Amino acid sequence: MITGPHRYADLARIWHRIVHTELVPAFRSLGWKVRVVIFRDANQDRFAQSDFPQTSFQDPGPGARDFVEFYDAALQTDCDFIFFLDADVFVLNGTWAASFTRHFDNPDVAALSYLRRGKLPGVFALLCRAKYFRALPDRAMMASYEDLQKWPDSLNRGPGERAALMLEKAGKRILDFNDEAPQRISDFHGTTVIRVSRETFAGVIGEEAFETLIANKRYFAMGAYDNVLLGWLYRAVFEGPFAPDADGGELGGSLTAEALRRVLARIERPELRAALSEYFARSDRSAERLARYLGVRAPRPVLTPDCWRAANAS
């Protein structure tokens, strides 16, 4: 089973396209039976079945009340392997991904991790041998906090991280292919967080405060940037606005390209500019890789303001 939680149908359509053109045929070529399940964490009415052929939906309910609880629930599905794939992660070479399944011949191997964003594998692109994960204690995949008495210096573990530690303790291994990912995976960060923030509280605090928040918070700026790139690809492939606002305005549910340029121009802290410049260059490469895969020929939007480029040149 290939599965992942989604909140936005437009992003899910890109995910679905890549999953069905790369991963499904690659794993079927191994003789595996493959099915694709999308967990609709919100906005269920926006996911038209006709846009997601050969894919079933699962909605929040008992045992899977939200996307964090979903991972443990998914492990109870009757299947040998589960591929958890994050909403903004696109594996562009299914043959590469499938080639590592030979490692499951080793009984010590519990999972293959194709993408890691922290020290531990997480669930960004994780192919699990289901029975090993099912044997873990309840809620093993759940996010958690450790050392809360040390707040704010507590440790926040994302979904799947505790499971990775428990498996390691039990002598099982999660093989990590993260070093090879940059050539074969396009991934984006924070694309859902900024949209959730937009719909939850941007209207309450006002546009100026929301833009100030993005200018000060690196992860939000990253998400806004990546959504513009995804919007470029989405429009070219699906001919519609990506992350629209209530009136259908392109990127109004995140941050428009024009607003993002305005926000970035406000950032003066050199260390933040440097960190974002490095991240944006990574995102540009990721988006161009995905554009080549999708056959998109329209030019990539240039978002970094002139004042940044001038500063870098000098």
Place this chain on the structure above:
Amino acid sequence: MVVFSEFESKEISLRVLGSGQFFQKETFGPETVNRGAVLMECEWHGGVFESGIMMGGIFRGGQFRDGSFWGGVFWEGEWLGGVWECGFDRNGRYHPRTDHPPFA
């Protein structure tokens, strides 16, 4: 608001947070009432949360009467109503949508 303790009595002026206000990484004491503000990564120490949104941060005490709780830690306090979108209890255990901690 008048707060009495064993050792002293003193008058504390009420601090009301209103709709349209946004706070990040700030700490609010027992004299605070939230009536619509958005709090991101803040600490809440004993006041009354009547409406608004708590995004991340830690709720160390007080009453949560209404509003939304997103992704923070509910260390202690009274949960009287509102939307529990997600969050953690004082043991670091995750509580999904609708499942506010039992001691809250």
